[in-house]
Each structure stands twice: as structure tokens, then as C-alpha cells.
Amino acid sequence: xxxxxxxxxxxxxxxxxxxxxxxxxxxxxxxxxxxxxxxxxxxxxxxxxxxxxxxxxxxxxxxxxxxxxxxxxxxxxxxxxxxxxxxxxxxxxxxxxxxxxxxxxxxxxxxxxxxxxxxxxxxxxxxxxxxxxxxxxxxxxxxxxxxxxxxxxxxxxxxxxxxx
Numbered sequence: 001x002x003x004x005x006x007x008x009x010x011x012x013x014x015x016x017x018x019x020x021x022x023x024x025x026x027x028x029x030x031x032x033x034x035x036x037x038x039x040x041x042x043x044x045x046x047x048x049x050x051x052x053x054x055x056x057x058x059x060x061x062x063x064x065x066x067x068x069x070x071x072x073x074x075x076x077x078x079x080x081x082x083x084x085x086x087x088x089x090x091x092x093x094x095x096x097x098x099x100x101x102x103x104x105x106x107x108x109x110x111x112x113x114x115x116x117x118x119x120x121x122x123x124x125x126x127x128x129x130x131x132x133x134x135x136x137x138x139x140x141x142x143x144x145x146x147x148x149x150x151x152x153x154x155x156x157x158x159x160x161x162x163x164x
Contacts, residue, residue, distance in 0.1 A: 084116075105117045
């Protein structure tokens with residue numbers, strides 16, 4: 001039986017799936033890819049301009065994307081990546097369930113990532129959610145850094161005071 005254009009044999013399909021899994025392991029080394037639901041695995045962005053897969057994530061919505069939240073946070077490390085702003089927009093409405101992942105970034109060593117998470121995510125959360133980050137914000141605001149995350153943390157704290 002002759003195959004038509006675009007059609008794959010079982011072996012070709014298996015090889016393609018194996019290569020895709022290897023690629024996902026490279027991009028998301030700490031994510032147990034095999035444990036994800038197939039539709040969630042298919043929606044994981046593969047590269048910094050992967051708008052189509054980001055739309056799949058949006059369609060799945062929260063709580064379906066909960067298992068990959070910490071991995072989506074990594075896309076906020078560089079806001080020059082085409083999907084970074086759209087990832088932030090996807091995450092903002094999730095709110096409180098993001099707190100453990102935001103805490104991890106804010107308590108880490110990457111001042112630029114802190115700055116981006118503060119400016120593109122935290123700043124846009126509901127005040128009651130931001131209030132739960134108060135200790136992290138105070139700590140960051142006390143220590144000057146070259147990326148000026150401390151200044152942004154101070155601004156967010158000031159806004160929080162004004163809104164209470």
C-alpha cells in the first residue's frame with residue numbers, strides 16, 4: 001500500500017514522537033513529560049515564538065495547565081521572546097495558585113527574572129494576592145540590585161499600602 005503525501009507509517013510516527021519527547025526534555029528538563037496528559041504535552045511551547053501552542057494552552061485554561069505552571073514561568077526570563085508577554089497575560093488571571101511559583105522566583109538569585117516577574121506578572125495581580133507576597137517584596141526592596149528589582153518591589157509595596 002502506497003502512502004499519500006503527509007501520511008506517516010507507524011514507525012515514522014513513533015520516531016517523530018520520540019524526537020518530540022527528546023526536544024521537550026531538552027526545553028523542560030525538570031518536567032515529567034511522560035506523566036502529562038497528551039493534550040497538555042501537545043500544547044507545551046517548543047520555541048520562543050510558538051504562538052500556536054500558546055493558544056492551545058489558553059484553550060485548555062486553568063486548572064488544566066496547573067501541572068506546568070512552574071515551567072511556564074521560565075518563559076518570563078526574557079521578555080524579548082515573542083511569547084513572553086502572552087505567557088504573562090495567560091498567567092495573570094490564575095492569581096493565587098501562582099504564588100508558590102512566584103515565591104520561588106522572588107527568593108532566587110536571578111535579579112532580572114525577579115524584575116520581569118514583578119513587572120509583567122505580580123504588578124497585575126489582585127491586591128489580595130499581591131499582599132501574600134509582602135514578605136518577599138519587602139526583602140527584595142531592601143537590597144539594591146543592578147536590574148532594579150528592588151525599586152519595582154518598593155513601588156508595588158507602595159501601591160499595596162495605598163490600596164489598603
